[in-house]
Amino acid sequence: MSFSTTVTFHGFEASDALRQHAVELAARLEKFASDIIACDVVIESRNQRRHQGNRYGVRIQLSLRGRKLQVGPGPVMKGRYEDPYVAVTDAFDALRRRVEDHVRKRRGDVKTHTRPPD
Numbered sequence: 001m002s003f004s005t006t007v008t009f010h011g012f013e014a015s016d017a018l019r020q021h022a023v024e025l026a027a028r029l030e031k032f033a034s035d036i037i038a039c040d041v042v043i044e045s046r047n048q049r050r051h052q053g054n055r056y057g058v059r060i061q062l063s064l065r066g067r068k069l070q071v072g073p074g075p076v077m078k079g080r081y082e083d084p085y086v087a088v089t090d091a092f093d094a095l096r097r098r099v100e101d102h103v104r105k106r107r108g109d110v111k112t113h114t115r116p117p118d
Contacts, residue, residue, distance in 0.1 A: 003036045011045030012054065018043065018084055025092040032099045035065040041091075043084055046073075056084040058091035062099065069102060071095045 005026040007019045026039040039062050046055035057073035071094045073080075081087035 002030070003038055005039045005041065007041045007043065009043050015084075018088065021085060022088050022092075025088065029062065029092075029096060029099055032096065033064060033103050037063040037065065039063070041088070043088060053082045056081045056087040058084075058087045060091050060095050062095060064099075064102070067102060069095065069098045071098065 003026075005023050007022045009015070009018075022041045022043070026041070029039070030036055039060065042059040044057050044059075046057050059072040060070065062069045071091050081090070
């Protein structure tokens with residue numbers, strides 16, 4: 001992996017296994033874009049609940065050459081995950097899709113529709 005990955009924990013104790021999981025998922029992104037500069041991951045505990053467990057959210061900012069891509073807990077995903085591993089995996093899946101779209105646009109593989117002549 002030729003870029004730096006930082007993993008930060010908010011609201012709960014840091015876990016080396018969860019940090020390693022996030023670093024491994026970040027390394028897989030290099031397969032889709034070789035110009036990644038840095039990846040910043042923030043894993044946070046949202047609510048302290050007694051009956052249903054904690055809720056986790058993940059924010060990721062990926063710095064590419066000339067562009068920054070971000071994924072974070074939106075209104076639909078807010079407070080949805082009780083397992084931090086699932087939250088991290090889903091966030092990296094969403095980021096991977098954004099990286100693939102960005103690379104496609106950069107290469108010019110995105111089709112544009114031309115208007116028919118009037």
